[in-house]
Amino acid sequence: MTTKALTAPVGEDRVRYRSFWAGAWRRFRRNKLAMFGLCYAIFIILVAIFAPVLTPYTYDAIAPDIALQPPSADHPMGTDLLGRDLLTRIIYGARPMLLVGVVTGLAGLAIGVPMGILAGYVGGVFDWIVTRLVDMFSALPYYLIVLFMVMVLSPSLTNMVIALTITGWVASCRMVRGMAFSVREQDYIEATQALGIPTWRVLVFHILPQIAPLLLWSFASGIPAAVFAEAGLSFLGMGIRPPRPSWGQMLGEAGNYWIYWPHMFIFPSLMITLSVLAFQGLADGLRKALDVSTNL
Numbered sequence: 001m002t003t004k005a006l007t008a009p010v011g012e013d014r015v016r017y018r019s020f021w022a023g024a025w026r027r028f029r030r031n032k033l034a035m036f037g038l039c040y041a042i043f044i045i046l047v048a049i050f051a052p053v054l055t056p057y058t059y060d061a062i063a064p065d066i067a068l069q070p071p072s073a074d075h076p077m078g079t080d081l082l083g084r085d086l087l088t089r090i091i092y093g094a095r096p097m098l099l100v101g102v103v104t105g106l107a108g109l110a111i112g113v114p115m116g117i118l119a120g121y122v123g124g125v126f127d128w129i130v131t132r133l134v135d136m137f138s139a140l141p142y143y144l145i146v147l148f149m150v151m152v153l154s155p156s157l158t159n160m161v162i163a164l165t166i167t168g169w170v171a172s173c174r175m176v177r178g179m180a181f182s183v184r185e186q187d188y189i190e191a192t193q194a195l196g197i198p199t200w201r202v203l204v205f206h207i208l209p210q211i212a213p214l215l216l217w218s219f220a221s222g223i224p225a226a227v228f229a230e231a232g233l234s235f236l237g238m239g240i241r242p243p244r245p246s247w248g249q250m251l252g253e254a255g256n257y258w259i260y261w262p263h264m265f266i267f268p269s270l271m272i273t274l275s276v277l278a279f280q281g282l283a284d285g286l287r288k289a290l291d292v293s294t295n296l
Contacts, residue, residue: 024213027289034285040278048094057085059092060243068261078263080253089245090267096240097247097275100161100230101223107165109219112172117203117211119173120180127177134174142167146229147238155238164226172218179211213290221283224276231272247272 028034047054063083071078077086119130137145149163183189184207192202233239234248242249250268258265 020213024289028285031281031285031288033281034289037278037280037282037285040274041282044094044275045098047091048098051091051095054091055085055088057088059084059089059245061085068257068264070261071263077267078261080250080264081257086250086263086267089250090247090271093245093247093250093268093271096157096234096244097227097230099157100164101226101279103161104164104168104226105219105222107161108168108222109172109215111165112169112174113176113208113215115169116173116176117180117207120177121184121199121203121207123181130173130177134170134177137167137170138174142170143229143232147233147236150233150238155233155241157240157244160230160233160239164229168222168226171222172215175214175218176211179214180207183207183210217283217286217290220279220286224279224283227272227275227279 061084063079065083066075066079067081067083069075069079069083075085075087077090080086080089115130119127145167146160146163149166150159153159153162189202189206192206230239230246231248231251234246235252237249237252240246240249247268251265251272254261254264254268
């Protein structure tokens with residue numbers, strides 16, 4: 001009696017199993033707005049890094065004789081009321097925008113994640129205290145809190161980052177607390193407790209990997225809010241201090257001139273709009289890509 005080896009039919013595709021991150025990247029790259037956000041983020045980061053190479057001017061060089069010139073070959077975006085090159089100030093203005101968005105996002109995660117994961121897993125009095133803090137910050141408009149804190153601390157880039165960080169941990173803390181509370185009820189978590197595994201190992205190696213995709217989305221979704229907050233505070237004179245450029249500050253300077261010299265208003269507002277749209281599209285794309293139930 002002979003046996004025949006079982007072979008797959010010729011031409012039939014074999015089933016290939018993808019990892020979670022490979023599937024997420026496949027879903028992400030199908031989202032055109034998300035890919036636009038990713039390309040814009042890479043572009044604006046490179047612009048901020050290589051700012052001195054991209055323009056022959058300095059952002060604080062004053063030339064009153066060429067003030068308020070419209071776009072030309074020498075100054076593609078024109079000049080402001082002090083004769084400073086607008087393109088140069090737009091390029092250098094990307095630096096505080098990215099600094100505020102990235103630093104406040106990372107600092108918010110550094111504060112919110114440990115508090116949320118401990119509150120959700122440990123519970124008890126610590127969970128009650130964290131919940132009351134989250135409720136207190138959520139009950140008040142965060143922008144008013146930031147504005148008040150910047151006014152008290154004095155307007156500057158450092159104080160603005162501190163104020164945004166103090167109010168930026170709430171969303172990540174609330175999300176992580178809910179996830180940790182649901183994960184701790186799983187059977188494998190009870191098994192680790194029965195085996196006597198230390199709590200810190202359970203939190204770092206079992207619960208934190210479960211919420212890592214949500215943390216990535218939370219970080220990306222916080223950048224547009226920080227960008228808009230930085231522009232708004234600088235517009236009100238409570239953010240970046242002159243002569244250091246900021247897109248919001250440039251909008252504030254264009255307030256009395258935009259009717260006659262619209263280029264002072266158009267280019268900064270266009271950069272703010274593109275940045276918020278791109279980073280929001282990037283965050284939404286991450287949310288959909290990391291949700292396996294959305295697209296297979």
